[in-house]
Amino acid sequence: MNEEIYDVTIIGGGPAGLFAAFYSGMREMKTKIIEYLPYLGGKVPYFYPEKVIRDIGGIAHATGEEVTEQLVKQAMTFDPAVVLGEQVVDMQRMEDGNFQLVSSNGNTHYSKTIMLATGFGTLHSVKLDHPEAVYYEEKSLHYTVRKLADYYDKHVLISGGGNSAVDWALELENIAKSVTLIHRRDQFKGLESSVTKLKNARVNVMTPYEIKELHGTDGQIKKVTLKHLDNAAGDKELYIDRVVVNHGFQINLEPITSWGLEMIDGMIAVDSSMQTSVEGVFAIGDIAHYPNKLGLIAGAFNEGPIAVNHAKKIVAPEDPVNHLFSTNFAAFTEEE
Ligand SMILES: Cc1cc2nc3c(=O)[nH]c(=O)nc-3n(C[C@H](O)[C@H](O)[C@H](O)COP(=O)(O)OP(=O)(O)OC[C@H]3O[C@@H](n4cnc5c(N)ncnc54)[C@H](O)[C@@H]3O)c2cc1C
CATH class of the missing domain: 3.50.50.60 (FAD/NAD(P)-binding domain)
Structure with missing residues (x-):
């Protein structure tokens, strides 16, 4: 049994989970992604690999497949652990404060914080x-x-x-x-x-x-x-x-609905730090509910970093929550 404890475990490898994994790596947190499907990308490669996406800032025109390819490449920058083909069916807080996740095949995973990026769970077209x-x-x-x-x-x-x-x-x-x-x-x-x-x-x-x-x-x-x-x-x-x-789609959020999290309209309620009603458990992307929520990829790209910054506060309380840039000014400084 693998009892290695991760700082952040992201359940769901769609756009929200992938960008959060990248950002979590930037904050030097030990990160794992667990995805039910045998590949990463979530709804995008599943439902619309060849549709042109036009509503992500800075990308005027890219197919679902192209956006997924870039997202996966970016998410792998800091080498997160990736587990494919596993559905997480249970989440429990252990006595030491860490979380235990159990997959449908019986595998267990351990983490200091959890990020639910599950979309609407398993999704089927009507x-x-x-x-x-x-x-x-x-x-x-x-x-x-x-x-x-x-x-x-x-x-x-x-x-x-x-x-x-x-x-x-x-x-x-x-x-x-x-x-x-x-x-x-x-x-x-x-x-x-x-x-x-x-x-x-x-x-x-x-x-x-x-x-x-x-x-x-x-x-x-x-x-x-x-x-x-x-x-x-x-x-x-x-x-x-x-x-x-x-x-339309039929949504199946089970088993997540039985994990004791506050739900609103079939989504998980979060506060302004993307934290759910359970401390240390965050929700981002389509599954997260807050006033004026926008169920778009671009929205998920903001929610991931907010959640990661607050997860870092739990993992390393001495670190301040900062909005950090990925820009490296080193080359610029050397030329000066
Ligand atoms: C047909 C269609 C067209 C769209 N077009 C656009 C568009 O043009 N622009 C735009 O911005 N948005 C568009 N969207 C919406 C966009 O796809 C979603 O907002 C986005 O995919 C949300 O990302 P997510 O990571 O939150 O969830 P998802 O993409 O749904 O990914 C969630 C992942 O979590 C996994 N998962 C769920 N439960 C578990 C579990 N228990 N254990 C392990 N893994 C689990 C799922 O298998 C899935 O891969 C479209 C959606 C559809 C359906």
Whole structure:
């Protein structure tokens, strides 16, 4: 059994956990990341490796994969321990004040402080509620777009009214032969600039419609029947090769909900130092709840360093909490 005690153990290797690992290394804390998936990056490589991310300061244009690659490289700067493919299922404070974490495979980990960067735990897309959907899933019916190349020259139908549906419609507009976007309501919930772009895009927007039937053979969709919701226009049939369903996510935060932490609206409540209701346990990224929280990658990049600085105060109480720069002025000074 590995009983080595780390200063900071980060549960979750998504953007929040990765940047916190880098910053923790900068503060010279012995750091470990434990990630459930067999790779690092969290939701970004899982849900949108090829989507272009445009809302991180200083990065005008980068795919999910490119952002992940840079994040992982940066996180490894100070050689944190990385454990992949382990779900942490239990957290207990021991008599000596340190924490013991237990993974689903029985492995134990020990740490002075804990950083929960778990996103919304295990996350699954809401499936299309049709019995025949299962025949097409992962063949011609998808819940996210992992490879843009799969959509080249295809007739694509996207179902959904949120950010993801609007973003994928715009992303596929110049790749697919045709893109049809259907939604049960007339309004889309994407960012204003994206919804405006959609109005001028080569996307066939149809509302209020939903998928009524899928038709095809051997996993390949050939035709989709759409139902008009107030029956004003009756059913419509479209020749379609690929269907993307963006009907939201089902969140499963268990087992974290049983760890005695104060929760608000399914998220973990934190104070202004990102500390949870349990001293020494911090929460950052999507899982953290505080007033006016922004569930974006850029937000997580601020929360990690705040939590790390306060964790350092627990690990080394004699050190002040400072906002430290990574800039090295040495070369500049030598030239002078
Ligand atoms: C389709 C889509 C598009 C998006 N587009 C953008 C965008 O353009 N710009 C933007 O800023 N944001 C975007 N977001 C939001 C962004 O992805 C999240 O804000 C970000 O991923 C949050 O990072 P995180 O590290 O908090 O959580 P996550 O990325 O969810 O990572 C959490 C990690 O923790 C792991 N984990 C969970 N529980 C455990 C456990 N018990 N043990 C071990 N590991 C565990 C999970 O496996 C996961 O890898 C998008 C989200 C989606 C779904």
